[in-house]
Amino acid sequence: MNEEKTIWRGSSSAVLYAGFYFLCGSAFILCLAAAIYLGIHYGLTSALVCVGVSLLPLIAGLVRWLVNQSCVYELTSQRIRISSGIFSKTSQEVELYRIKDMTMVQPFLQRFFKCGNLVLATNDASTPTVAIEAVPEIEKLRDELRNAVETCRDQKRVRLNELE
Numbered sequence: 001m002n003e004e005k006t007i008w009r010g011s012s013s014a015v016l017y018a019g020f021y022f023l024c025g026s027a028f029i030l031c032l033a034a035a036i037y038l039g040i041h042y043g044l045t046s047a048l049v050c051v052g053v054s055l056l057p058l059i060a061g062l063v064r065w066l067v068n069q070s071c072v073y074e075l076t077s078q079r080i081r082i083s084s085g086i087f088s089k090t091s092q093e094v095e096l097y098r099i100k101d102m103t104m105v106q107p108f109l110q111r112f113f114k115c116g117n118l119v120l121a122t123n124d125a126s127t128p129t130v131a132i133e134a135v136p137e138i139e140k141l142r143d144e145l146r147n148a149v150e151t152c153r154d155q156k157r158v159r160l161n162e163l164e
Contacts, residue, residue, distance in 0.1 A: 002155065007144055008075040015113045016134035017064055024061035028054050073132050075145060078118075078152055080130060094130055096145075096152040100121045100160055104142050109135055118142060123160065 014021070020118035039047030071084040080099075081156030082092045099120050115139030121129040135141060155160065 002077065003079045004079075006074060007077060007148055008141055009072065010072075010135055012068055012134040013110070013113065013136055014068065015110055016067065017068060018109060020064055021061050024057040024064075027057035031057070044054050049055055073135065075141070075148065077148060079147075082130070082132075082134075090128060092130075094122050094124050094127055095121070096149045097156050097158045098124045099145075099149050102142060102145065104138055106138065110163045118145070120145075 003081040007147055031050050035047045035050030035054060038050055066086055068115055070086050071082070074081040074083075077096075078155065080094045084090050099122050103119045103121075106121060110116055113136075115134045115136050117134060118132040118138065120132070122128060122130060130142070135146075
């Protein structure tokens with residue numbers, strides 16, 4: 001068999017959680033505005049409490065960003081690997097020859113930023129569907145994945161039964 005080679009590697013775009021980041025930023029600004037108001041009218045202690053509270057949405061946004069960046073998709077010549085987790089890692093693998101069908105979905109906001117999702121239907125018992133979310137240049141990835149699946153099936157001499 002041929003040696004396994006990485007074809008593509010990436011993670012989801014931050015646009016996937018744009019609404020959450022917007023809410024965190026808005027909450028931060030509102031808390032800072034409240035801190036200024038309270039500082040002027042009620043003293044420094046109230047203002048410091050609001051400044052402390054204003055850090056919570058920033059921390060929430062940072063944690064969501066770290067979780068998003070820790071999810072890494074890797075397409076190789078033989079399988080798809082998905083690893084996620086900040087402190088504890090979880091890895092999932094699907095052999096390419098097990099992929100039955102793929103669907104490309106581009107929600108409006110992701111399409112605006114030239115991103116999209118690939119939803120893969122597989123005949124793997126443990127992972128019947130695999131979602132690759134909010135990756136840039138989704139059409140290119142879809143075509144690379146399709147070619148890799150066909151090449152892998154040819155090398156392993158595997159064909160899916162269409163009547164399954």
